[in-house]
Amino acid sequence: MTRAKMPIVSGAGSSGDPHHQFGFSFDQRRCTGCKTCEMACRDYHDLGTGPAFRTVHEYAGGTWIQNDEGAWEHDVFAFYVSMSCNHCTNPVCLRFCASDAIAKDDFGFVRVDAARCTGCQVCALSCPYHAPRFSEASAHIEKCDGCFDRVAAGLGPICVEACPQRALDFGIYDDIADHPLMVERVATMPDPVITQPNYAIEPCEAALRAADAVALQNLGEI
Ligand code: SF4
Numbered sequence: 001m002t003r004a005k006m007p008i009v010s011g012a013g014s015s016g017d018p019h020h021q022f023g024f025s026f027d028q029r030r031c032t033g034c035k036t037c038e039m040a041c042r043d044y045h046d047l048g049t050g051p052a053f054r055t056v057h058e059y060a061g062g063t064w065i066q067n068d069e070g071a072w073e074h075d076v077f078a079f080y081v082s083m084s085c086n087h088c089t090n091p092v093c094l095r096f097c098a099s100d101a102i103a104k105d106d107f108g109f110v111r112v113d114a115a116r117c118t119g120c121q122v123c124a125l126s127c128p129y130h131a132p133r134f135s136e137a138s139a140h141i142e143k144c145d146g147c148f149d150r151v152a153a154g155l156g157p158i159c160v161e162a163c164p165q166r167a168l169d170f171g172i173y174d175d176i177a178d179h180p181l182m183v184e185r186v187a188t189m190p191d192p193v194i195t196q197p198n199y200a201i202e203p204c205e206a207a208l209r210a211a212d213a214v215a216l217q218n219l220g221e222i
């Protein structure tokens, strides 16, 4: 089914030129796991204590081993992934929504039309990143909208601007992802082939070493 694109708000500035696919990049080597990005989004979008649009995933692994001389050594590590909706090129959430409530706008943002959403949650079940969240308060799905109103005004998303480490970046995805070290998956994240996320990660050393031998530590928070 072909669906109309959602309109954008007027006044797109030079850094918010529409008709491109916009996306995020994340320099994992800079992230301290402080969750300022998550809190800034929660505050800007007035989410209260409901589901967050951006969450910081904490991964850790490794163990202590006693060497031949009886001394204890460890290879313990930890790293973070700050994740929102990835405004995928192949958004399975959109494909599975029977109410035509999800559409891609001119920035490539995948947005939910609250007036059409019936709250069936099929999109939430289909998204491998668990980005669409059911809000008890509104009785429909809510998720990251890319801060499209700010982007249309030539500003950056609030999460990106709030990061004290400048670990998050935002822009035309082909430009920000064009770096030999960028990957679209670390640790136990889903295979990017499924949805083609517009989210590029510059991985830290620990994430490169850990591969899949790592456990998500804060599942209850995300
Ligand atoms: S991350 Fe999930 S909700 Fe966001 S566009 Fe991709 S499939 Fe849809």
Ligand code: SF4
Binding pocket: 040, 041, 042, 044, 045, 053, 054, 084, 085, 143, 144, 145, 146, 147, 157, 158, 159, 160
């Ligand atoms: S782009 Fe906006 S809505 Fe999306 S996670 Fe960042 S602050 Fe939240």
Ligand code: SF4
Binding pocket: 030, 031, 032, 033, 034, 035, 036, 037, 038, 056, 080, 082, 162, 163, 164, 165, 166, 167, 168
């Ligand atoms: S605000 Fe920046 S440093 Fe803090 S958790 Fe988010 S991405 Fe990491």
